[in-house]
Amino acid sequence: MMMLIIFMVFLPFLLIFFLKYFSIGVSHDQSQLPPGPYTWKILRNISLFKNSPHIAFNNLAKIYGPLFSIRIGGQLVVVASSQTIAKEILKNRTTSGRFLPSLYYSIPGTTHLSVVAAKECNDMWKSLRTIGQSYIFSSKAIEANTLIRKNKVMEMMNYLRTKEGESLNIENVIFATISNIVANILASRNLFSINLDGIADRKLVALIHEIVGKANSPGLGDLFSIFKRLDFWSKRSAMDMYRLIKFTWGDIIKERRASIRHNSEQDFFDVLARNSFSDDQIASLLMEFLIAGTYTTTMTAVMLMIKLMKNQEILFRVRDEISNQALDENSINESRLSECQYFQACIKETLRLHIPGAFGIPHRAIETCKVNNYTIPKDTVILVNFWAIHLDPNNWEDPESFKPERFLGSNVDFMGAHFEFLPFSAGQRMCPGANVAIKNVQLIVAYLVHYFDWNFPDDVNQSNLDKIMDKLNTTFEKENPLCMIPKIREQRMFE
Structure with missing residues (x-):
């Protein structure tokens, strides 16, 4: 205990020493590397980089150019802020590696088995992408899972009907609905109650937040090689998360192994089990796909609701379009929602202004290469500031305004072919679930705005909404939730 106290007392001085020792400033004179500031300049403004890194890095880009570099400890970081x-970067094989904190890769089952976070696009990564494409991401798979989406949305709607006139956390409702859609596609099971009011619900939500938070927070061992062997805290935290992941999926895996399906109704789990993946590997993959399929999708749906509520004329136009083009008796026809061009434009404009995760998942140079005529050494962390590209006045007229009509008559889509608009990234590491995410967002929001009127509680004002939107730019914050009051406007659905 005494040694721990002594270590904690001297830790700040150790950090200052190593930061000073390793923090090498990058200037225009060092022509091989992209230019950039000295690390001390960043440390003096650490609160801005911690709370709004997408803004802070965009400010640096205005000084040092659209490709600049910084050193944090022994780690070189390069930031790109232009579509060119x-x-x-995104089309280059040598910059297609991933960088996540070592804590994430310390969770048993993740080291060599990941789609989202695989360090390189190796054979296992390709195999998992192929399985995912067949059972989750392809047009055929999306069509096959139509009934799952519809059933989960109906559960949401029936719950909301019982809450008419009450203030409720709409983030929780959307999150639970999307999570249960994804969980049923993965393993034919619900994971959450619709209002997230159970102990198991809260534990699983906390675990998801912890995994996402720590996957975005490098530890000392990631920045200073000298600390790698001493980083017992990360290993202990990884094992704690592993036990919770096993607790979440353990009974489901055990039950499902007893009845593996080989017919047309097989799901993602059936395929993994038939291909001899271990329980640890299956649990890790199911959790990764769950988080990837729910976290940012929920953020987009919540942000879209906010934008529609703040722009009533746009909301009325969306409702009219859904009524005229996608309504099938007393239900919304999902297949025709994609034909609602203005509604689709609203989704695109929301993703442009409020992309979930301003940098996506960091890239890593798998070997030394050239970018924009600068040298990028092997293992450099590479960040693409998608937020800055989406608000670049060279790409967009009046970029900070919410104007869905800018996408009408435009061929700009979600799929990474237009580098001024990259909500799901592009290239080899583009999010494979882009179409699934859009399907979930459009179906849920269409039902919410067509069948209900929504009001904010008296204590929600413009300041509250601005704070929620600021938080949603970088993370899904439960501490500052969006509460709304539903009122049924289309009764026929419930008769």
Whole structure:
């Protein structure tokens, strides 16, 4: 205990020493590397980089150019902020590696088995992408899972009907609905109650937040190689998360192994089990796919609701379009929602202004290469500031305004072919679930706005909404939830 106290007392001085020792400033004179500031400049403004890194890095780009570099400890980080350089990075095999904190890779089952976080696009990564494409991401798989989406949305609607006139946390409702859609596609099971009011619900939500938070927070061992062997805290935290992941999926895996399906009704779990994946590997993959399929999708749906509520004329136009083009008797026809061009434009404009995860998942140079005529050494962390590209006045007229009509008559889509608009990234590491995410967002929001009127509680004002939107730019914050009051406007559905 005494040694621990002594270590904690001297830790700040150790950090200052190592930061000073390793923090090498990058200037225009060092022509091989992209230019950039000295690390001390960043440390003096650490609160801005911690709370709004997408803004802070965009400010640096205005000084040092669209490709700049910084050193944090022994780690070189390069940041791209223009569509031209983004294209060069995202289309380049040598910059297709991933960088996540070592804590994430310390969770048993994740080291060599990941789609989202695989360090390189190796054979296992390709195999998992192929399985995912067949059972989750392809047009055929999306069509096959139509009934799952519809059933989960109906559960949401029936719950909301019982809450008419009450203030409720709409984030929780959307999150639970999307999570249960994804969980049923993965393993034919619900994971959450619709209002997240159970102890198991809260534990699982906390675990998801912890995994996402720590996957975005490098530890000392990731920045200073000298600490890698001493980083017992990360290993202990990884094992704690592993036990919770096993607790979440353990009974489901045991039950499902007893009845593996080989027919047309097989799901993602059936395929993994038939291909001899271990329980640890299956649990890890199910959790990764669950988080990837729910976290950012929920953020987009919540943000879209906020934008529609703040712009009533746009909301009325969306409702009219859904009524005229997608209504099938007393239900919304999902297949025709994609034909609602203005509604689709609203989704695109929401993703442009409020992309979930301003940098996506960091890239890593798998070997030394050239980007924009600068040298990028092997293992450099590479960030693409998608937020800055989406608000670049060179790409968009009046970029900070919410104007869905900018996408009408435009061929700009979600799929990474247009580098001024990259909500799901592009290239080899583009999010494979882009179409699934859009399907979930459009179906849930269409039902919410067509069948209900929504009001904010008296204590929700413009300041509250601005704070919620600021938080949603970087993370899904439960501490500052969006509460709304539903009122049924289309009764026929419930008769």
